[in-house]
Amino acid sequence: MSLTVRHPKVPTERLLAELVPPQHFARESFDTYEPDPAHASQREVRDRLREVADALAAPTRTGGSWWRRRAAASAPAVYLDGGFGVGKTHLLAALAHAVGPERVAYGTFVELTNLVGALGFAATVDALGERRLVCIDEFELDDPGDTVLMSRLLRELADRGVAIAATSNTLPESLGEGRFAAEDFLREIQALAARFEVLRIDGEDHRHRVVTTDAALLDADAVRAAVSARPGGALDDFDALLAHLASVHPSRYGALLDGVDVVGLTGVHGIDRQDVALRFVVLVDRLYDRDVPVVASGDGTDLFTADMLAGGYRKKYFRALSRLAALTSQGAALVAERKA
Structure with a gap:
């Protein structure tokens, strides 16, 4: 077969259904994450995310604008800040699994910007606004236009009471130190910065691999x-x-x-x-x-x-x-x- 003869038609339902943790992390959970005893922050972040998952798993209420404002004010927003190979994606996937696939949209920064390109901004907000949690893996700051777009999307979702969890991307060449600082992330999402809780994960690349x-x-x-x-x-x-x-x-x-x-x-x-x-x-x-x-x-x-x-x-x-x-x-x- 040849990829060049394929012109897939993908319905909106499939685009949204595919917003799940990648196959690499399909079976991961908080229980399968093994914190390094030498770095207490790994256990602390895992335990904090368990608390977030428990809060998000609670039944939601529908009602008037008062309740929506209350939900928006209380919706968690967490940013996992750490180097290459400390388990950020594992923990993000574990959070998504714990909250439940039908209540979570999980995608990389690029996948979500592509979703906006495919559906349009308003339709994307409406679709993701039905979820309890949106997870964004490998948040990127390299394209100013996309960063502004994602910042606006997060603001719209947070105003609807949707919880947000994000990680940064890393440079393979930089191993443990390859990350952009949390300050950069918060600066680029100024309107939401005060809502985000930064969870710093210390440690070395747990795979000890040569990239x-x-x-x-x-x-x-x-x-x-x-x-x-x-x-x-x-x-x-x-x-x-x-x-x-x-x-x-x-x-x-x-x-x-x-x-x-x-x-x-x-x-x-x-x-x-x-x-x-x-x-x-x-x-x-x-x-x-x-x-x-x-x-x-x-x-x-x-x-x-x-x-x-x-x-x-x-x-x-x-x-x-x-x-x-x-x-x-x-x-x-x-x-x-x-x-x-």
């Missing part, structure tokens, strides 16, 4: 053979796929991968246009969320230019490189298994 951004490249014949051997394999020329992504709204990139369990790319090379690069970043995020291995061939040049890696969107690019390296490592392992 790589080097994708594992194969030869083109190996890529074709690996994909043809799997019923759920999709094979595409890199340039053709990049061109196709421009014709599909980013909110539908997940649907683009329906039924796909490995992606093969031939002719992978460096990308020199920022709009093209950012669309590919979103696709990599959806591949990573769904644990879809990638097998790729190419010329071995850097995927993103030096200017991109030094510019305002550098966090997005480094995250994509790290995730793509993980996915291509999985793909290379599939090829090795087939040969064994």
